[in-house]
Amino acid sequence: MAQKKFKCNVCGYIHEGSAAPATCPVCGAPASEFTELKPEKKGLDTNSNLYIVIYSTVMVVIVATLLALAALGLQKRQAENELNEKKQSILMSLYAGDAAKQQVPAEELVAQVKYDDVIEASVLDSEGNPIEGENVFALLNDLPGAYAAGKFPVFETKDGRVVIPVTGMGLWGPIWGYVALEKDMNTIAGIIMAHKGETPGLGDEIATAKYQSKFIGKQIFNDGEFVSVKLRKGGAQDPEHEVDAISGGTKTSDGVTAMLHSSIEHYLPLLEAKRAAATAAAAPAEVSNVENEESNE
Known part of the structure; x- marks a missing residue:
C-alpha cells in the first residue's frame, strides 16, 4: 500500500506513513499541525487557460462539422423547394x-x-x-x-x-x-x-x-x-x-x-x-x- 505524506505546518517536515506522527520529530508540533499532501493529478488542469482553449476549439470544430453535414443533407431539399417555388x-x-x-x-x-x-x-x-x-x-x-x-x-x-x-x-x-x-x-x-x-x-x-x-x-x-x-x-x-x-x-x-x-x-x-x-x-x-x-x- 502506498505511503501517505504529511507536512508539518510549523517547520515543514515531511512524514511518510499511514497517519501523521503524534508529534513532529523536528519541532515537537502535535499531530494537529500536520496536513496530508495529496498526489498531483495527471493531465490538464481543468481550471487552466490551456484547457479552456483546447476545449473551446474542440467544441467549435464539432459544431462546425455538424452544421456542414446538416447543410449538405438539406442542400438537395432546398434546391427542390426553390425550383418548386419558381414553377x-x-x-x-x-x-x-x-x-x-x-x-x-x-x-x-x-x-x-x-x-x-x-x-x-x-x-x-x-x-x-x-x-x-x-x-x-x-x-x-x-x-x-x-x-x-x-x-x-x-x-x-x-x-x-x-x-x-x-x-x-x-x-x-x-x-x-x-x-x-x-x-x-x-x-x-x-x-x-x-x-x-x-x-x-x-x-x-x-x-x-x-x-x-x-x-x-x-x-x-x-x-x-x-x-x-x-x-x-x-x-x-x-x-x-x-x-x-x-x-x-x-x-x-x-x-x-x-x-x-x-x-x-x-x-x-x-x-x-x-x-x-x-x-x-x-x-x-x-x-x-x-x-x-x-x-x-
Missing part, C-alpha cells in the same frame, strides 16, 4: 386572371395544375432563336447575369401563352417576377412580383395579389409599337397601358416601370414573330370570306 410563381402568373374572375386565390387554381403538363421552357438568344443545352432555372438564379450574357429564359404554354421573367431594382434592392401574356402576345394575363427589401406598407405592395391584379388586361403594344406598362404617379391616365403608382412608393413604382420595359424588350423578337404568325394565320380566312362574297355576287 408555382410561373403558374400563378398564368392563372392570376382566372383567379380574379372567379374571386379565388391563384394558389387554389395552381394547386390543380402540374407545371410539366402546361409549360415548355426554353432559352433564347437576342434574335429570338433557341439556345440548346442551357439550364433554364439555373439562369433564373442570376437573371441579370443571364440577360447580360444574351441568354433569355422563356416559358410557353401549350395553348399559346407566354411567361417572361423580369428583373430590376426597387428602392432598397432587387425586384423580380414573371409576366404572363395572352395568346395575342399583347395582353397581360397576370403578373407575379417579389422584392428583397422594399418599404413595408409602401413599396412592398408590389408583392400583394391586390396590387398585381391591376396589371391584368393591360397591353404592352400600342398600334404595333412596344410601350410596355407604366406605373404613373397621381393615377393612370391611359387605361390600356398604365397602372396607378403606389402611393408613397414612387421609387419602387419607377423601378417596376423600368423592370417591365427593359425585361420584356429582350423578348420582342419572339413576341413580334408570334404576332406576325397569328396575323398570317388569320389572313387566309379573311381572303376566303372576300372571295365568297364576290362569288355570291
